[in-house]
Amino acid sequence: MILTKWLTSRRVDLLLGGSVTVAAVSGLVSWGVGSGWARWVTIIHALAGLSLLALAPFKLRGSVRTGLRRRRVTRWLSVLMGVLVLATVVLGILHATGLWHGVGYWSALWTHFLLAALLAPLVVWHIASRPGRPRVADLDRRTLIGGGAAVAAAGLAYGVQQLVVGDNRRFTGSHEIASFNPAEMPTTMWLNDRSPRVPVSDWELTIAGEPMALEALHARAAPLQADLDCTGGWWSRQSWDAVSLAELMPPVDAPTLEVTSLTGYSRLFPARDAGNLHLAVGYNGEPLRRGHGAPVRLVAPGRRGFWWVKWVSRIDPIDRPWWLQLPFPLE
Known part of the structure; x- marks a missing residue:
């Protein structure tokens, strides 16, 4: 695939870093704001989270496969981070679709937020410890096309999700x-x-x-x-x-x-x-x-x-x- 050739490890890391940052900021804002404009922040949060899933295969084909071969002790921290990212996104989808509301006090959304908080230091460590960090030069046309494709895939998934949910959700995402x-x-x-x-x-x-x-x-x-x-x-x-x-x-x-x-x-x-x-x-x-x-x-x-x-x-x-x-x- 053309995207597989275009999206090098550094480009994928740059897009993932951007998606994680947008997801974190928009998530906090949508969590705290109760007025009507929170609807757009909630949509941005959903697109950022679903973009992580769209980019995951490129991450797995690139640096993840290479990192596991090196057998460093810290590779398990990276694996833990990947599992937490997946669990956080899946919990967000389960909450958004209403397929699972949680158990007792621990709702799907609260658990989603808790895992995101645990992820923050791991993401900082992961970025700081990489030998080949993304550079400004990596933000080129190919990266933008790849990012656009990820957002488009996220938008399609979000549209399907909204068809499943119907009108039950408030603009903040609550049921x-x-x-x-x-x-x-x-x-x-x-x-x-x-x-x-x-x-x-x-x-x-x-x-x-x-x-x-x-x-x-x-x-x-x-x-x-x-x-x-x-x-x-x-x-x-x-x-x-x-x-x-x-x-x-x-x-x-x-x-x-x-x-x-x-x-x-x-x-x-x-x-x-x-x-x-x-x-x-x-x-x-x-x-x-x-x-x-x-x-x-x-x-x-x-x-x-x-x-x-x-x-x-x-x-x-x-x-x-x-x-x-x-x-x-x-x-």
Whole structure:
């Protein structure tokens, strides 16, 4: 084949490095963004991942076969990296098609993300340890044609995948689960967060330094339909019994609102977004369940699930810029 002759080991490594980089960056962005433009980032992520599969045969025919013949001890690290790459891409496909959602807390998407994180240092080591590293001169017409062919093959595979999936996926790639059925909505926690066991009668909520009675929230709550889009790979639409923060907050000059959970988990929001942030005390006319944030949680339409702070205990106006925080909390 012409492509086999054109795509030398260095050219293949250059294309693989580009695909891995695009897949990693687009994956993180699509994982964290809940607005409509995330659809295009999700498509780019899919094309980058499927391009790795399209380029894999050229990698196997070239440097992989040569490297295994040399019988270096480090060849097993390279084999491990290849296995992890394959497993990561396959898990992504299984999640995207809905053929496998995972087991319990470990969804296919979470496992996909975990394997990608484990891959990062191996990819850096693999590139740094190669004697024949890709050069700028390798980015020539033949490389671009080969890369275009890989992307075209990825695009064809993505089109077939979308025919299989249908309309079940949201633009973030998440699958719909238990809409308007809160009893079946999954219960998930962010990293090491834990559900507090404090009686509702002892719950203390303060807004801008002033105590707020939960009874007052229940009295003012009104139905609000909003989609909770979890980074575990699912989304669910519920009718939340909620009150807008714009109705609860006094006039403040601070640029940022800090919403804090009783667990210590917190997120920062622009104060100007108070009208699109809500405190929910129930859904579909029934109280929240403890695993879903009872007795009061934040509802933040247009943001991914880790912004929807559970078990809210404080909302404080602060002077710190809202963007001065980790994009993905580590608590």
